[in-house]
Amino acid sequence: MPDRNNVEIYILSGFLGSGKTTLLRLLLEEERRRGRRVAVLMNELGDLSVDSAAVPGEIPLKELLNGCICCTIQSQLTQQLLHLYQQFRPDVIYIESTGVAHPLEVLDACVTPSTVPHLRICKIVTVVDLLRWQDRQRLNNRLQKLLEDQVRFSDILLLNKKDQVTGDRLEQSISEIQQINPKAFLTPTHQATFDTAELYTSRPGRGSPSYFQSPREQAHVHHHLHVRTFSYRWSRPIHRQALERWLRQSPDNLYRVKGCLRLKEHPHQLQSVQYAYGIPLFTPEYSSMPMITVFIGENLEEERLKHQLYELETRQS
Numbered sequence: 001m002p003d004r005n006n007v008e009i010y011i012l013s014g015f016l017g018s019g020k021t022t023l024l025r026l027l028l029e030e031e032r033r034r035g036r037r038v039a040v041l042m043n044e045l046g047d048l049s050v051d052s053a054a055v056p057g058e059i060p061l062k063e064l065l066n067g068c069i070c071c072t073i074q075s076q077l078t079q080q081l082l083h084l085y086q087q088f089r090p091d092v093i094y095i096e097s098t099g100v101a102h103p104l105e106v107l108d109a110c111v112t113p114s115t116v117p118h119l120r121i122c123k124i125v126t127v128v129d130l131l132r133w134q135d136r137q138r139l140n141n142r143l144q145k146l147l148e149d150q151v152r153f154s155d156i157l158l159l160n161k162k163d164q165v166t167g168d169r170l171e172q173s174i175s176e177i178q179q180i181n182p183k184a185f186l187t188p189t190h191q192a193t194f195d196t197a198e199l200y201t202s203r204p205g206r207g208s209p210s211y212f213q214s215p216r217e218q219a220h221v222h223h224h225l226h227v228r229t230f231s232y233r234w235s236r237p238i239h240r241q242a243l244e245r246w247l248r249q250s251p252d253n254l255y256r257v258k259g260c261l262r263l264k265e266h267p268h269q270l271q272s273v274q275y276a277y278g279i280p281l282f283t284p285e286y287s288s289m290p291m292i293t294v295f296i297g298e299n300l301e302e303e304r305l306k307h308q309l310y311e312l313e314t315r316q317s
């Protein structure tokens, strides 16, 4: 059964000036009609939040200024999300990331052992500026890659500013973008306006969100995200070497593992585990954290991986 305390999280991504705030305004208006409790988390690169004026005063808003979620202020994002949850118990939180944020890294900042019991990452929506897309060769390689990754790791693609492009060029952009991400829902938009029903419903064939809360494990799975996350709650200490071996052999589409656990070697000491790009790191964790580890990747076979973790944990005891 879904946990009633799960707050829906939507990440709004897209390059600088693509139309994220325009989209946020639209979504807040839609939420007002639906009568849901909403909160917003905004991240700006500078020390002034220009876009926060788009959020009506009655809506709880947290701002992360002076840094990009994915680079400098990941832990602040986690804290702010938890504050929003604890203070306001909203039904939904929209996160507007900076235009240079990598969606995977924003997702990474949202999914931590302390947030997963309360928050449910629903969709990543990317607003693509069609003019910028068509002109992307003028950006440096790193930014071109970022633009493509914003397309790649998205569930809903709004090809915005369609009023600025001609029919043939629109068709060409659609085809290029579909090649990069054939799974996302894609629609050309003006002023980021689209049928928001697409945001709140799972599309057939891509599965609907499901949650597993068995006594044995409490895992939290999102089938409808292109990039998937799930968490695993450990019930006993695990051999460090066995986990390292498992991580080394893990599929390439597992991008990130992080969380807390106990190792057989020091069963009384909580450990933090961090893994990205092939290298696991264990460090003692002195704060009180649940023994939950979070897994992030693309098209992960959650059931199989969870089964392997369960085997790993029980085989050795």
Ligand SMILES: Nc1nc2c(ncn2[C@@H]2O[C@H](COP(=O)(O)OP(=O)(O)OP(=O)(O)O)[C@@H](O)[C@H]2O)c(=O)[nH]1
Residues within 6 Å of the ligand: 014, 015, 016, 017, 018, 019, 020, 021, 022, 023, 051, 098, 099, 160, 161, 162, 163, 164, 189, 190, 191, 192
């Ligand atoms: N022509 C045109 N302009 C648009 C459209 N959608 C948004 N804009 C304009 O594009 C500009 C940038 O829009 P924002 O919504 O502020 O973009 P943003 O992604 O939040 O910008 P940053 O926060 O700076 O990254 C504004 O002047 C919008 O009015 C569109 O469909 N067509």
